Amino acid sequence: MRNRLLLTTIFAGLAASAAPALSADCDITVGMVMELTGPAGAYGQAGAKSVEMAFRDFNEAGGVDGCKLVTDTRDSQSQGNVAVDQATQLVNIKKVPVIIGGIISSVSIPILTSVTAPAGVVQVSPASSSPTLTELGRQGKTNGVFFRTITSDALQGTAAAKYALDQGFKKIAVIHVNNDFGVNMVREFAAAYEKLGGTITATVPYNEKQASYSAEASSAMTGEPDALYLVSYPVDGATIARAWISGGGKQAFLLNDGMNAKEFIEAVGAEYLENAYGTSSGTSPTASTEYFNANYEAFSGGIAASAPAADRSYDAGAIVALAIAKAGKADPAAIKAAIPEVLAAGGEPIHAGKDEFAKALKLIKEGKPVKYEGVIGPVSFDAYGDITGPFRLWKITGGEVTTVSEMSADEVGKVKAEIAK
Numbered sequence: 001m002r003n004r005l006l007l008t009t010i011f012a013g014l015a016a017s018a019a020p021a022l023s024a025d026c027d028i029t030v031g032m033v034m035e036l037t038g039p040a041g042a043y044g045q046a047g048a049k050s051v052e053m054a055f056r057d058f059n060e061a062g063g064v065d066g067c068k069l070v071t072d073t074r075d076s077q078s079q080g081n082v083a084v085d086q087a088t089q090l091v092n093i094k095k096v097p098v099i100i101g102g103i104i105s106s107v108s109i110p111i112l113t114s115v116t117a118p119a120g121v122v123q124v125s126p127a128s129s130s131p132t133l134t135e136l137g138r139q140g141k142t143n144g145v146f147f148r149t150i151t152s153d154a155l156q157g158t159a160a161a162k163y164a165l166d167q168g169f170k171k172i173a174v175i176h177v178n179n180d181f182g183v184n185m186v187r188e189f190a191a192a193y194e195k196l197g198g199t200i201t202a203t204v205p206y207n208e209k210q211a212s213y214s215a216e217a218s219s220a221m222t223g224e225p226d227a228l229y230l231v232s233y234p235v236d237g238a239t240i241a242r243a244w245i246s247g248g249g250k251q252a253f254l255l256n257d258g259m260n261a262k263e264f265i266e267a268v269g270a271e272y273l274e275n276a277y278g279t280s281s282g283t284s285p286t287a288s289t290e291y292f293n294a295n296y297e298a299f300s301g302g303i304a305a306s307a308p309a310a311d312r313s314y315d316a317g318a319i320v321a322l323a324i325a326k327a328g329k330a331d332p333a334a335i336k337a338a339i340p341e342v343l344a345a346g347g348e349p350i351h352a353g354k355d356e357f358a359k360a361l362k363l364i365k366e367g368k369p370v371k372y373e374g375v376i377g378p379v380s381f382d383a384y385g386d387i388t389g390p391f392r393l394w395k396i397t398g399g400e401v402t403t404v405s406e407m408s409a410d411e412v413g414k415v416k417a418e419i420a421k
Contacts, residue, residue, distance in 0.1 A: 026067035028330045030055075030320060031074070031090035033101035033111060038078025039208055039233040042263055043103045047126050047313035048073055049300040051100055054317030054352070056299075061357035064325050076102050078233075080110040087115040097332040098122040098320050103309055104233075104258075105130035105181040108148075112136065117143040121332045122339070124320055126313035129153045129257075129281070130180050131188065137384030145336055147385035149312040149319070149376065151281045151409075153181070156257065157188025158415050159391040159407050160229070160279045161196055164254045167277055169227040171199045172254065173220040175213075175240055176231035178205035185231050185256060195419035201225040208236055217243035227252035227275075232259060238267035245272050257281060258308050260394065260401050270399030282392035282406050283311065284377030288352035292375040295353075306401070315374035318352060319343070322372055326364050343380050347371035 032051060035044030051071065059068045072094055074086035083102055090096045099116055101123075102108045108128035113136070116123040124147045125133075131154040136142050164172060172193070176182035182205065190200055201223030206216045217240060220228065228244055230237055230253055237259050245251060245268075255278035265273060283289060292314055296305040303310065320335075322342040327334035342350075342360075347369035350360040360370050372379065379387055388409045394401050 027070050028064060028067060028324060029070050029072050029094060029096055031087065031094065031096035031099040032071045033074050033076050033083050033087050033090070033099055033107070035078040035103045035107060036073075036075040038076075039235050040078045040104045040107075040258070042234055042261055042307070043127060043258060043309040044076070044078075046300070046303050046307035046310040047101075047103055049303060050126075050296065050310050050313035051317035053296060053299045054314045054321060057352065057354045058318070058321040058357050060354045062361050064328070069321055069324065072096065076107045078104065078107065080106050083107040084110050084114045087111045091115055091119050091121050096121065097330045097335055098124065098324070100124050100126070100313075100316050100320060103127045105133065106179040109133065109136075109180060112142060112146050116145055117141060119332075120145060122147070122320075122336050124148065124316045126150065126316040127309040128181075129156060129185075131184050132180050134384050134386055137386075142385070145332070147319075147339060147381050149315045149374070149379065149387060151389050151391070152386055153185045154188050155388070155409070155412050155416075156279055156281065156391060157185055158192040158419075159393070159412050160254060160256070161189050161192035161198065162407070162415055163277060163279055163393050164193060164227070164229065165196055165198055167227075167254075169198070169252065169254060171201050171223065171225045172227050172229050173201050173223070173225035174203045174229045174231070175216055175220050175244075176203070176205055177233065177236065178207055182231045189229065192415065192419055196415075206236070206240065210236070210239075213240045213243045214247065216240065217247050217249060220244070221247060221249050226250065227254055229254040230259065231256045234259065234261040234264040234267070238264050241268045241272070251275055254278065260306075260308055262304070265396060265399055265401075270396070273396040273399075276396040277404075278394050278396075278401075280308070280392045280394065281312070281376070282390035283375065284390060286351060286373045286375075286377055288315075288373060288375045289377075291352045311375040314352065315372075315376055315379060318357075318372060318374065319379065321357070322350070322360055322364075322370070325361055340381065342370055342372055344369040344371050345380070349373050
């Protein structure tokens with residue numbers, strides 16, 4: 001019931017925030033394609049509110065020469081084909097210069113390959129971590145329009161492998177969602193885990209939205225693993241974890257970043273997750289982090305600032321807003337060129353919030369360089385729209401996700417170099 005009320009509130013809030021602004025001739029519409037419903041609905045709901053918060057702060061700071069940024073938000077339903085249809089409408093009919101989204105890779109990739117890259121429209125994903133997105137960039141298939149504010153699973157898989165072994169999980173079973181995200185995450189994890197001395201006893205893919213996953217859980221139990229590595233989303237993930245536990249599987253888990261969710265913990269039962277560990281793309285705290293953590297829950301209507309995708313979605317919105325201000329117009333090519341300019345090395349540091357954005361807008365008008373330092377830390381994109389950063393290593397204790405430590409990008413790099421020998 002709480003989730004239905006929250007979703008209703010989010011839809012109403014998004015509509016209300018956009019409606020008044022649409023009457024102004026100079027307002028600039030940014031498309032959002034988010035997973036508001038479906039298996040990744042919790043992420044999309046948090047992400048959408050974060051972008052709205054960034055745009056509110058930006059508009060209150062003065063906007064683009066007094067013109068507001070507004071969103072046209074569409075629900076992908078966590079499905080690639082739905083996402084493509086919604087993105088096509090936004091690009092071809094609404095003529096948006098930017099799309100923020102999706103959250104999951106199986107939504108972002110088809111939007112990119114079918115809509116934004118061919119049209120030359122900027123796309124910024126807050127949370128799509130598949131290595132396929134990097135490879136598309138290497139192959140020249142992104143038209144240079146894709147950016148993401150999360151690290152690639154090519155790095156997270158390595159961090160997860162070392163973390164698993166550090167917890168004494170020398171033999172591990174894997175159950176993963178059978179999509180681009182799940183397949184790539186497990187491939188990177190397996191390569192590192194086995195090279196570091198671990199043994200994978202079973203690898204079981206699953207298809208989404210099944211009523212039962214007892215067969216998958218049973219299949220994964222062969223070989224007496226020390227733990228289950230569950231690469232999933234909160235709804236299906238909880239069903240799988242319950243099937244694993246009820247079938248006699250060890251109550252020991254390694255979890256991917258998206259499983260850092262209250263819905264998952266409550267659905268499984270905190271008492272069964274006292275030996276559950278996970279990895280997430282981490283942060284290097286800045287003044288933006290403090291601002292976001294202090295204000296997001298009240299703005300979002302009760303979503304925690306720690307919700308997956310929340311922090312990096314604010315940064316996606318802030319970078320888009322500042323880039324549009326730098327471009328001075330709703331032109332995709334100009335906005336694409338402006339994105340690295342608002343993250344300029346040596347630029348004046350800019351943080352989240354109305355006052356900081358007002359400072360940035362003044363500097364931009366004066367032709368001075370700015371460097372947005374986000375909620376997740378200082379951000380810069382490489383040639384393929386990727387970022388690097390630390391990884392958060394966490395554990396579930398008493399029904400709460402607690403940070404155990406962090407693994408820096410340099411540390412991950414050293415592990416990758418070690419296993420490459």
